[in-house]
Amino acid sequence: xxxxxxxxxxxxxxxxxxxxxxxxxxxxxxxxxxxxxxxxxxxxxxxxxxxxxxxxxxxxxxxxxxxxxxxxxxxxxxxxxxxxxxxxxxxxxxxxxxxxxxxxxxxxxxxxxxxxxxxxxxxxxxxxxxxxxxxxxxxxxxxxxxxxxxxxxxxxxxxxxxxxxxxxxxxxxxxxxxxxxxxxxxxxxxxxxxxxxxxxxxxxxxxxxxxxxxxxxxxxxxxxxxxxxxxxxxxxxxxxxxxxxxxxxxxxxxxxxxxxxxxxxxxxxxxxxxxxxxxxxxxxxxxxxxxxxxxxxxxxxxxxx
Amino acid sequence: xxxxxxxxxxxxxxxxxxxxxxxxxxxxxxxxxxxxxxxxxxxxxxxxxxxxxxxxxxxxxxxxxxxxxxxxxxxxxxxxxxxxxxxxxxxxxxxxxxxxxxxxxxxxxxxxxxxxxxxxxxxxxxxxxxxxxxxxxxxxxxxxxxxxxxxxxxxxxxxxxxxxxxxxxxxxxxxxxxxxxxxxxxxxxxxxxxxxxxxxxxxxxxxxxxxxxxxxxxxxxx
Numbered sequence: 001x002x003x004x005x006x007x008x009x010x011x012x013x014x015x016x017x018x019x020x021x022x023x024x025x026x027x028x029x030x031x032x033x034x035x036x037x038x039x040x041x042x043x044x045x046x047x048x049x050x051x052x053x054x055x056x057x058x059x060x061x062x063x064x065x066x067x068x069x070x071x072x073x074x075x076x077x078x079x080x081x082x083x084x085x086x087x088x089x090x091x092x093x094x095x096x097x098x099x100x101x102x103x104x105x106x107x108x109x110x111x112x113x114x115x116x117x118x119x120x121x122x123x124x125x126x127x128x129x130x131x132x133x134x135x136x137x138x139x140x141x142x143x144x145x146x147x148x149x150x151x152x153x154x155x156x157x158x159x160x161x162x163x164x165x166x167x168x169x170x171x172x173x174x175x176x177x178x179x180x181x182x183x184x185x186x187x188x189x190x191x192x193x194x195x196x197x198x199x200x201x202x203x204x205x206x207x208x209x210x211x212x213x214x215x216x217x218x219x220x221x222x223x224x225x226x227x228x229x230x231x232x233x234x235x236x237x238x239x240x241x242x243x244x245x246x247x248x249x250x251x252x253x254x255x256x257x258x259x260x261x262x263x264x265x266x267x268x269x270x271x272x273x274x275x276x277x278x279x280x281x282x283x284x285x286x287x288x289x290x291x292x293x294x295x296x297x298x299x300x301x302x303x304x305x
Numbered sequence: 306x307x308x309x310x311x312x313x314x315x316x317x318x319x320x321x322x323x324x325x326x327x328x329x330x331x332x333x334x335x336x337x338x339x340x341x342x343x344x345x346x347x348x349x350x351x352x353x354x355x356x357x358x359x360x361x362x363x364x365x366x367x368x369x370x371x372x373x374x375x376x377x378x379x380x381x382x383x384x385x386x387x388x389x390x391x392x393x394x395x396x397x398x399x400x401x402x403x404x405x406x407x408x409x410x411x412x413x414x415x416x417x418x419x420x421x422x423x424x425x426x427x428x429x430x431x432x433x434x435x436x437x438x439x440x441x442x443x444x445x446x447x448x449x450x451x452x453x454x455x456x457x458x459x460x461x462x463x464x465x466x467x468x469x470x471x472x473x474x475x476x477x478x479x480x481x482x483x484x485x486x487x488x489x490x491x492x493x494x495x496x497x498x499x500x501x502x503x504x505x506x507x508x509x510x511x512x513x514x515x516x517x518x519x520x521x522x523x524x525x526x527x
Contacts, residue, residue, distance in 0.1 A: 026420070047423065061409045062416040062447075063416060066420045068402060
């Protein structure tokens with residue numbers, strides 16, 4: 001039976017642990033601390049928590065100031081609205097290669113009730129295109145904590161993309177490492193490459209299609225991309241399919257297609273979204289509507305294989 | 306820093322430098338020169354200067370050359386592929402943050418001021434803004450943050466030259482009543498003629514005001 005955890009709970013708790021170890025870490029919020037769970041950090045370290053109000057542009061540039069002064073700022077807000085500060089991220093954070101850690105929550109369809117305005121399906125593409133930026137998309141609660149702590153220790157700008165609550169457990173105590181994709185299951189007929197919550201969906205798909213030999217890999221680091229592992233997989237798998245809770249244009253599947261087209265031209269099927277989202281009373285219904293449930297993906301694989 | 310800056314005449318040097326590049330952002334630089342002279346004369350070692358209106362980079366380079374930090378040869382390399390960048394970038398003397406994109410410098414100043422507060426470090430952060438730049442909404446987000454956190458070591462200086470790219474400021478987007486706007490946002494606001502010695506005198510007086518951020522509207526025609 002799947003074990004359910006929460007991305008934002010994992011983020012909020014990990015941030016407190018990191019704050020205890022590293023006094024330079026400060027947290028900036030855009031009036032969503034209850035939702036992103038940075039409220040735990042505020043309670044633990046009120047002097048290192050800064051409320052910026054509902055103003056994402058000011059949030060990012062103020063974080064840049066903290067980084068210039070030698071602090072390690074974690075700027076957190078909803079992914080959809082963090083993109084309002086894309087130009088600030090581009091022109092100040094990325095261009096000056098500043099040590100700003102952006103953690104964007106409620107990405108993909110995870111904010112199912114709020115609908116298309118709140119559902120961020122473009123942010124991987126928008127962040128991936130920026131020089132100097134690192135892009136991390138953890139698959140579950142454990143990955144969130146371990147990758148967060150690594151990105152705080154590393155120098156430079158990072159964008160971490162998190163869902164809200166629905167985090168199916170993928171890992172126990174594995175030592176994940178930024179920059180290294182994880183092969184979770186070997187397979188020859190089809191290899192499912194996934195990031196974020198789609199990793200657990202990919203494992204479900206493999207479970208459902210027992211007649212096929214299906215491999216699954218978690219590409220939690222989208223930038224810098226683990227080209228070596230991708231090419232190793234591509235060399236042996238008959239068909240590559242990418243899964244992302246994000247637009248197929250310019251996102252994770254786009255990155256895979258770019259690398260393979262130059263190094264090992266072959267067919268890649270990108271599964272993701274092509275449109276804006278919509279509101280729904282629950283997350284799984286929405287995933288299914290957009291063809292991202294394990295049932296829909298399994299059906300698609302049977303069609304193409 | 307060197308108070309003799311205030312009395313130096315750098316206008317011709319600036320015009321000469323920009324004549325070679327079809328007077329690139331000359332207007333923005335000419336009116337910023339007096340402000341930069343005053344700010345750089347006032348700046349103590351730990352103080353930070355943010356040129357939020359990055360378009361005035363040429364004026365800043367002329368000041369750096371006057372301080373002996375850039376050679377005449379380097380000044381001539383303005384906007385050349387391997388020369389001085391057309392807008393200031395991080396890594397140049399005194400430049401902590403790149404600009405060129407308007408509206409971000411005040412937020413960055415707030416971040417530096419808040420971090421300095423944690424460290425118990427006393428320093429002023431001077432931010433030079435354009436009057437046209439005040440059209441950017443982020444300026445007013447940041448203005449709220451400065452007063453919310455009572456950042457009395459943040460000093461904004463507005464280059465009030467009444468011009469922006471395509472016309473007069475009051476025709477493009479009205480700025481007045483400008484002093485009242487800043488006051489309404491919780492700032493101590495002052496108007497001064499755009500003359501280096503007058504700006505410098507005011508900057509010294511501002512050090513005595515505690516509890517609120519301060520803005521100087523340096524007017525070109527008063």
